Amino acid sequence: MNVFEMMGRQYQDQITGFTGVCIAVVEWMYGCTQVVLQPKATNPSLKAHSEFFFPRSLVEVTDYIGLEGINPPEYTQPHFFGQFCRDKITGVKGTCVGRMTFLVASAQYMLEFQAEDQSTESHSTWLDEGRIEVIPDSTKSIMPEEVQGARPGGVLSADHYPPTMSRVNMISEGISISHDLMSHI
Numbered sequence: 001m002n003v004f005e006m007m008g009r010q011y012q013d014q015i016t017g018f019t020g021v022c023i024a025v026v027e028w029m030y031g032c033t034q035v036v037l038q039p040k041a042t043n044p045s046l047k048a049h050s051e052f053f054f055p056r057s058l059v060e061v062t063d064y065i066g067l068e069g070i071n072p073p074e075y076t077q078p079h080f081f082g083q084f085c086r087d088k089i090t091g092v093k094g095t096c097v098g099r100m101t102f103l104v105a106s107a108q109y110m111l112e113f114q115a116e117d118q119s120t121e122s123h124s125t126w127l128d129e130g131r132i133e134v135i136p137d138s139t140k141s142i143m144p145e146e147v148q149g150a151r152p153g154g155v156l157s158a159d160h161y162p163p164t165m166s167r168v169n170m171i172s173e174g175i176s177i178s179h180d181l182m183s184h185i
Contacts, residue, residue: 003101010063011037013054020052021065029081029097031148035059080109084138088131
């Protein structure tokens with residue numbers, strides 16, 4: 001099932017029992033695919049604009065909600081995973097490690113890069129797909145297979161998700177991490 005076929009379906013998490021509709025899909029260079037679920041408006045216990053991230057391997061389809069009147073964008077850009085890329089606008093350079101495909105918006109890619117002061121902590125930024133260009137023949141590119149472990153991995157910190165959502169809640173293997181991203185906008 002491709003990422004657009006995953007959207008518009010209702011999923012239930014096998015661990016928590018949470019049910020929601022898939023509005024986006026996150027793919028990581030490390031092998032993990034996550035579905036972004038939003039609860040139906042009929043769930044009064046959850047705030048509006050709550051999104052929850054679940055590993056694709058831990059959710060089951062329970063219903064097809066449908067996409068009447070919504071035309072998912074066509075995916076035309078190649079995967080940039082492992083490629084050393086540059087932001088056409090700011091010039092920021094980094095290695096592409098993730099992609100978030102939205103139901104009704106441009107896909108975004110995460111570039112991870114080392115700070116100029118060479119600190120041990122890397123930084124990352126999400127960019128719309130049209131802003132990214134591959135730096136040809138870069139020695140900093142890496143094959144996704146070179147960084148994948150025995151089990152699929154992905155980012156488990158809410159700091160690493162696009163600040164386009166007012167609140168991000170991640171649930172992975174029974175662990176819930178919440179982070180208010182409005183302070184970063």
